[in-house]
Amino acid sequence: RAPGGQASEVGLHGGLRPRTSSSQGGVARRALDADVVSSFAVFSVATGAPIPLVLGALLRRAEDVAAAERTGAVTAAQPPGTVEVGGDGSEVEPRDLMWAFPSFAVFLQEAATTAPPRFPMWARWLCLATFWPGVIWYLYYKLEVEEDLRRCRGLGIGGYVVILPFAVGLFTGVFGEFAYGSLEGGPLDNIYSIAFYSAFAWIYLNQWFLYNKVNQLFEEEGRPAPLDPFGLFVPGWNFVTGIRQIHFTADYWARQRGQSLPRDAFADLFPFAKKPTLSLWELATTPSLWFNLGSLIG
Numbered sequence: 001r002a003p004g005g006q007a008s009e010v011g012l013h014g015g016l017r018p019r020t021s022s023s024q025g026g027v028a029r030r031a032l033d034a035d036v037v038s039s040f041a042v043f044s045v046a047t048g049a050p051i052p053l054v055l056g057a058l059l060r061r062a063e064d065v066a067a068a069e070r071t072g073a074v075t076a077a078q079p080p081g082t083v084e085v086g087g088d089g090s091e092v093e094p095r096d097l098m099w100a101f102p103s104f105a106v107f108l109q110e111a112a113t114t115a116p117p118r119f120p121m122w123a124r125w126l127c128l129a130t131f132w133p134g135v136i137w138y139l140y141y142k143l144e145v146e147e148d149l150r151r152c153r154g155l156g157i158g159g160y161v162v163i164l165p166f167a168v169g170l171f172t173g174v175f176g177e178f179a180y181g182s183l184e185g186g187p188l189d190n191i192y193s194i195a196f197y198s199a200f201a202w203i204y205l206n207q208w209f210l211y212n213k214v215n216q217l218f219e220e221e222g223r224p225a226p227l228d229p230f231g232l233f234v235p236g237w238n239f240v241t242g243i244r245q246i247h248f249t250a251d252y253w254a255r256q257r258g259q260s261l262p263r264d265a266f267a268d269l270f271p272f273a274k275k276p277t278l279s280l281w282e283l284a285t286t287p288s289l290w291f292n293l294g295s296l297i298g
């Protein structure tokens with residue numbers, strides 16, 4: 001019991017707060033709800049907008065420099081997914097880095113023809129403005145990539161089995177954190193925490209399998225394996241390996257369509273994304289792979 005004999009109850013993050021009358025409780029509940037919603041909104045915008053804004057501005061600058069360097073050369077722009085195709089797997093759309101992160105294209109003059117095709121500009125801005133639409137789209141990207149491998153190459157368990165358990169666990173954990181502070185303890189403290197950490201264990205396991213599947217496809221063509229599966233467990237290197245997986249998966253499917261991969265503005269700006277093979281040591285000791293400064297200054 002609280003001082004003065006007033007009953008108390010556990011608050012949002014485990015602290016004690018006085019139990020109020022029904023009318024006072026309603027006011028407190030509404031205030032709590034407003035605080036949770038506002039915190040969620042601030043988190044969503046603060047974690048979602050800065051990176052796409054910066055990258056979008058850099059990609060636009062690189063586009064302007066490239067246009068100036070063409071000096072009147074005529075090039076035929078070809079929207080992704082419109083070429084004549086044939087052969088097994090030819091129906092698979094090459095989903096490159098701009099496909100996976102559509103908000104990166106918001107400042108580009110050629111945004112309408114940048115992957116994903118027919119993705120409306122308002123939706124690109126929505127993915128830029130706040131965190132969750134971009135996360136949901138990226139989960140859709142991963143679902144499609146896994147489904148392509150299952151349908152056309154018989155590899156893996158498919159996107160729905162990979163992504164749906166992760167999505168349920170992720171959003172269960174996020175809800176529990178904002179509603180009850182459930183992620184502030186250990187991974188096994190409560191059902192929300194268990195769901196959240198189990199989801200990440202599941203997606204990490206399947207990401208390992210995905211890297212190996214992409215390597216297998218390249219080796220079957222007599223090409224070197226482009227990905228380091230152990231990169232999944234090294235901070236920083238795991239980000240690089242994930243970016244490379246997106247690029248080389250798209251590159252593989254483009255070849256199955258009998259075409260070259262459409263220009264990927266992100267990979268042009270960050271050369272490490274498209275180098276055929278790459279080790280952690282090579283990346284650490286080769287600054288020219290980090291960032292293509294020449295694409296910004298001409």
